[in-house]
Amino acid sequence: MKRFPWLALIMLVLGVGVGVFYSWFIAPAPIQETSPHTLRADFKDELRSLIAASYASSGNLERARARLALLGDADALAALNAQAQRMLAADEAFESVQQVARLAADLQKPPPEPASTATRLPTRTSAPSSTRQTAFVVPVTAQTTETIIPEQIIEPPATLSTPTPRPTRTSTPLPGRAYELIAQDTLCEAGLQEGLLQVLVTDARRKQVAGAEIIVTWDGGEERFFTGFKPELGNGYADFVMQVGVLYTVRVGTGGAPVTNVSPPGCLAEDGASYTGAIRLSFQQP
Amino acid sequence: MSRWLAPLLALLIGIALGLVYGWVVSPVEYVDTTPDTLRADYRADYVLMVAEAYRTEQDPALAARRLAILGSQAPGEIASQGLEDARRIGFSEADLDLLQKLTTAMQAWQGETP
Known part of the structure; x- marks a missing residue:
């Protein structure tokens, strides 16, 4: 009767251990293709300010909401409010603080009703090329004679076989009535x-x-x-x-x-x- | 000789499996990263945000400062790279137009800045 190859099995397990140790501690995969949720806190602050500035210009709340979601904050609203407070304490430009606070305020508004019954949902998804965890989803609405609610899903962008054009920005949401x-x-x-x-x-x-x-x-x-x-x-x-x-x-x-x-x-x-x-x-x- | 061949092969196969697991299947997840390591589509969207803000603010120095966190290249180059990625990914014409305007503005601004 042939003996079970214990030595080979032990060497296999040992090899796996050596390989994992090497790839995790000695030569980990280089930092590349990260997503916004892994950013350092101060860079996340920069990104929130930029999202607010971009929102102040475009008025596209859904796009701002999608961008904020990428930061992985448990409560995007609280994160914006806390940042506005930090900005005030740091004596940053009032305009920038106002943009962040305004975005926080507008995020609490209910989503606008569709302008008409016609709705189209173009979606674009590229093929993944590596280990990616979060899809990049930027939904955008447009209020014209028909409502277009395109959703762009971009996973790793290595090979893009069937590109679908991104939607154009929406019109600015109507502001609420004066308090x-x-x-x-x-x-x-x-x-x-x-x-x-x-x-x-x-x-x-x-x-x-x-x-x-x-x-x-x-x-x-x-x-x-x-x-x-x-x-x-x-x-x-x-x-x-x-x-x-x-x-x-x-x-x-x-x-x-x-x-x-x-x-x-x-x-x-x-x-x-x-x-x-x-x-x-x-x-x-x- | 043949007695050691199987354990040696097993060790090599194990090492290879371990490397694949540590580099591909479950690579180290980094935290506290910097924006220059963002994936191309996120970088393109970041540049688009700068372009959207620039459309209203018309402040090239501020736009250049915002772009600078994406790397050490000149702002015009970063914007141009963002535009290229956006075209490849399939951004809308309106977004591409904004990115084109930002790229042009950054290149002009670099020309003016000593």
Whole structure:
């Protein structure tokens, strides 16, 4: 009876171990053909800013959404809000911060309804050439006499046999209606910072809106900030500290109806002492 | 001699299998990569984003700075490479037009910049 080739089997297993060790630790495959989700955090920030700048120019929300998805963030909206906050803290250009915040705000809008019943879905897929995990999907919508919702799927681009033209960009989504003041509350509560102006922004469905720009102006000054930077208080929340004796005008976005003569209210404590209270303004899209 | 031939062959086959597994089947996944390692279609889309932003901003220095993170080549070359990849991949005419404009602008900007 012939003996089982134990030695050959052991050598085979040993060889596999040596090969894997060499290819993982000594000479790993060179870095090439990576996808955006593997980028370093600061490059992801750069990419988010660029996506926002590109969106500000093209108005193509679906394309921006698809590009953000490639970054692999668990919550793209939170990532954008956090980045806007970091940009503000780093004193980056207001225009850039605004673009990021606007994209965050627009991402919360429901997708637009198709313009007509005709729908076409051209798809393009190239043959994969290597180990690739994520497909690159850039859906784009166009609003013309018919709706074209093409979807481009590009896997590894080594050999492209049947190219299908990419779709042209969509028209800019219609902006929502201007926010209006629905409530103004004086807050005389212990623990609140004196002169605090709280702003709460909701959309037409009473859902809090992150990334809404709040513009506060007063005689000789202006301050702009965004909702959503204190998510623990709500995505549509933002605040600002007012000075006693100064009258402020507050509005949401450049087209919002201004609320004038806002100033810190006076409050009376139980012992009769007076102190400065806070104000809450609630804005909603009609 | 023939006694060692089979184990030796088994070792070589094992090494080959291990290399295929480590390089092809389950290669090392890199994290914290830089944009110059992005796959060609992602790079082309990045250049397209720069082109889309440039259309409104009309700031060649800003566009060049954005393109610079894709490599050490001149911005005109990076844009041109992006345009070439976009053509190969099959971007739309409108996107190709934007990329062409960016490439031209970058090449002109390089000419003006000392």
